[in-house]
Amino acid sequence: MATHELFHTIHQLSRELTKLINQTLQPFGLYSAQWAVLFVLKEEGSMSQSDLCEYLAVEAPPMTRTIQRLIKQDYVRYTQGADKRVKMIHLTEKAETAYPEWEQAVLSANEKLLAGMPDEKRIVMQTLLASWLGTLKGVSHE
Amino acid sequence: MATHELFHTIHQLSRELTKLINQTLQPFGLYSAQWAVLFVLKEEGSMSQSDLCEYLAVEAPPMTRTIQRLIKQDYVRYTQGADKRVKMIHLTEKAETAYPEWEQAVLSANEKLLAGMPDEKRIVMQTLLASWLGTLKGVSHE
DNA sequence: GTAAAATAGTTACCTGAGTAACTAATTGGG
DNA sequence: CCCAATTAGTTACTCAGGTAACTATTTTAC
Numbered sequence: 044m045a046t047h048e049l050f051h052t053i054h055q056l057s058r059e060l061t062k063l064i065n066q067t068l069q070p071f072g073l074y075s076a077q078w079a080v081l082f083v084l085k086e087e088g089s090m091s092q093s094d095l096c097e098y099l100a101v102e103a104p105p106m107t108r109t110i111q112r113l114i115k116q117d118y119v120r121y122t123q124g125a126d127k128r129v130k131m132i133h134l135t136e137k138a139e140t141a142y143p144e145w146e147q148a149v150l151s152a153n154e155k156l157l158a159g160m161p162d163e164k165r166i167v168m169q170t171l172l173a174s175w176l177g178t179l180k181g182v183s184h185e
Numbered sequence: 186m187a188t189h190e191l192f193h194t195i196h197q198l199s200r201e202l203t204k205l206i207n208q209t210l211q212p213f214g215l216y217s218a219q220w221a222v223l224f225v226l227k228e229e230g231s232m233s234q235s236d237l238c239e240y241l242a243v244e245a246p247p248m249t250r251t252i253q254r255l256i257k258q259d260y261v262r263y264t265q266g267a268d269k270r271v272k273m274i275h276l277t278e279k280a281e282t283a284y285p286e287w288e289q290a291v292l293s294a295n296e297k298l299l300a301g302m303p304d305e306k307r308i309v310m311q312t313l314l315a316s317w318l319g320t321l322k323g324v325s326h327e
Numbered sequence: 328g329t330a331a332a333a334t335a336g337t338t339a340c341c342t343g344a345g346t347a348a349c350t351a352a353t354t355g356g357g
Numbered sequence: 358c359c360c361a362a363t364t365a366g367t368t369a370c371t372c373a374g375g376t377a378a379c380t381a382t383t384t385t386a387c
Binding site: 054058061062065091092093103104106107111126127128129130 | 364365366367368369373374375
Binding site: 203207216217218243244246247250251268269270271 | 372373374375376381382383
């Protein structure tokens with residue numbers, strides 16, 4: 044039973060997807076981790092940094108770094124909430140303006156990545172993977 | 186069509202799997218990337234570094250680093266081939282001796298990671314993922 | 328037979344993510 | 358009310374992977 048093959052396939056897929064998304068974003072000076080944040084902020088509006096972490100299932104330190112880079116590029120800003128510990132993150136005008144172009148590039152890349160995969164298969168896969176991830180997250184908390 | 190959700194699930198799975206394998210290997214002072222190399226060398230015997238790269242679908246520089254760490258721990262050694270550019274990598278006695286213990290730990294971890302996943306589903310998933318990866322690798326070469 | 332192209336590995340530097348240890352602010356218990 | 362515990366975020370350091378540029382060999386082509 045070659046379980047390691049399954050794991051290896053998943054790692055490779057993850058790397059391959061990131062690589063191709065990064066290639067897509069390169070003309071805009073963005074990277075995949077930044078795009079994930081921009082995407083969530085566009086969907087959800089203003090969010091605290093820890094909410095972003097939870098949403099994207101990432102620890103706090105990588106999020107700090109990603110946001111600092113986005114701030115440097117003036118795509119994101121924060122405002123202090125009533126709770127002075129919290130940084131509420133939101134998109135800048137500059138990001139809102141550029142967003143549609145980014146989105147179109149990413150959407151068309153996604154399409155290419157899934158070309159030749161019938162919706163039916165995609166949904167089966169997504170369902171299986173999501174349920175597996177769910178049980179895994181349980182395992183690690185024991 | 187939430188394709189980003191599928192991608193996000195795969196990234197998370199990849200990270201979660203690595204995390205749990207690293208936890209399993211920690212008592213032995215090993216990391217997942219090192220284990221992958223040790224496993225292949227055990228299966229295949231002596232291999233050149235570039236063959237290892239190809240087999241594990243990893244670029245040369247990470248492989249150099251992983252092997253250098255394994256050499257430092259005296260789990261691996263290289264001998265120069267007829268072609269002086271090539272380094273043939275092989276396990277040391279020390280690694281051969283310790284291997285069964287490592288293997289058992291990893292196998293039992295793998296079982297835990299797949300607990301609750303019927304073989305049938307696992308195979309469907311593996312098949313879908315592998316065929317997707319295959320087409321993806323084609324896309325990036327265009 | 329030698330100069331150019333290809334190949335194996337390394338070095339330097341980058342993204343992405345993790346843990347541990349820290350600071351600053353807030354909440355709760357006595 | 359005030360001190361302890363918790364929470365939000367940062368800093369420092371690590372692993373895993375990637376690209377670009379390099380060295381040292383080996384092939385290939387002329």
